[in-house]
Amino acid sequence: MRKFILFILWVMIVLPMSGQENAYPANYARAPRFKALLYYSDTAESAHVDFAHQAIDFFHRLTYGEGYILETTTSLADYDYDRLRQYSVVIVINTTPAPGAEREAMEKYMENGGGWLGFHAAAYNDASTDWPWLNEFLGCGRFYCNNWPPQCAYLDIETLESPVTKNLPAAFVAPESEWYQWNPSPRENPDVEILASISPKNYPFGIKDVISHGDFPVVWRNKNYRMVYLNYGHGDREFTDATQNLLTLNAFRYVVSQDPEGNPFEK
Numbered sequence: 001m002r003k004f005i006l007f008i009l010w011v012m013i014v015l016p017m018s019g020q021e022n023a024y025p026a027n028y029a030r031a032p033r034f035k036a037l038l039y040y041s042d043t044a045e046s047a048h049v050d051f052a053h054q055a056i057d058f059f060h061r062l063t064y065g066e067g068y069i070l071e072t073t074t075s076l077a078d079y080d081y082d083r084l085r086q087y088s089v090v091i092v093i094n095t096t097p098a099p100g101a102e103r104e105a106m107e108k109y110m111e112n113g114g115g116w117l118g119f120h121a122a123a124y125n126d127a128s129t130d131w132p133w134l135n136e137f138l139g140c141g142r143f144y145c146n147n148w149p150p151q152c153a154y155l156d157i158e159t160l161e162s163p164v165t166k167n168l169p170a171a172f173v174a175p176e177s178e179w180y181q182w183n184p185s186p187r188e189n190p191d192v193e194i195l196a197s198i199s200p201k202n203y204p205f206g207i208k209d210v211i212s213h214g215d216f217p218v219v220w221r222n223k224n225y226r227m228v229y230l231n232y233g234h235g236d237r238e239f240t241d242a243t244q245n246l247l248t249l250n251a252f253r254y255v256v257s258q259d260p261e262g263n264p265f266e267k
């Protein structure tokens with residue numbers, strides 16, 4: 001009986017402690033863990049500029065305590081590959097690099113392990129922008145159609161296995177946005193992992209411009225690159241929902257954590 005009681009005490013007290021003797025639960029930064037570059041346009045359509053200013057505020061708040069260094073720019077003209085590679089992630093808000101050297105530097109950066117977190121118009125590509133690499137990188141066809149006006153939407157989280165979605169509910173109502181549908185859908189690409197989509201329950205979707213059907217992924221990653229694309233990013237309501245903010249934060253943290261030079265959060 002005494003042996004049994006000792007065994008129970010061992011199970012209750014000693015066993016849970018084993019292996020945790022030195023496991024202090026927090027890892028305080030002794031220096032900024034990484035650098036991020038936020039790239040945006042302040043001459044885009046006004047709803048996209050509104051989003052940019054709020055996104056700058058959102059990511060700036062995440063630097064409190066100097067956990068990382070956030071730099072912002074409205075032009076990549078002075079960012080060659082050697083400069084870009086100093087950043088763990090480039091956050092692309094509402095624009096695309098200019099043809100020529102800017103695009104070539106971005107392509108080289110991403111082809112060599114660079115990090116990319118893109119919103120909304122960062123993925124916009126049509127005959128006027130004409131950047132075939134961007135669609136290769138995104139793993140989908142070009143912009144196909146959109147709802148109008150901007151509106152909230154019921155989003156399905158498609159997997160809870162990803163670090164980007166593991167702490168999210170299976171579905172939530174996202175704040176109002178202009179949502180882009182793609183053709184072909186990124187779901188047709190075996191290298192793409194779809195993380196969230198506009199639920200078919202939303203159809204018919206829109207008031208002026210009404211989308212009636214179609215596969216409608218809005219958050220995904222191309223496994224061939226260190227990237228996550230988030231389709232929202234239109235207007236001044238995008239940071240009003242805690243669940244969507246958590247999704248944004250998760251995606252940012254995930255891209256950074258995959259840095260080929262080591263996970264900065266473990267420094």
Ligand code: ZN
Pocket residue numbers: 047048120121178233234
């Ligand atoms: Zn828009």
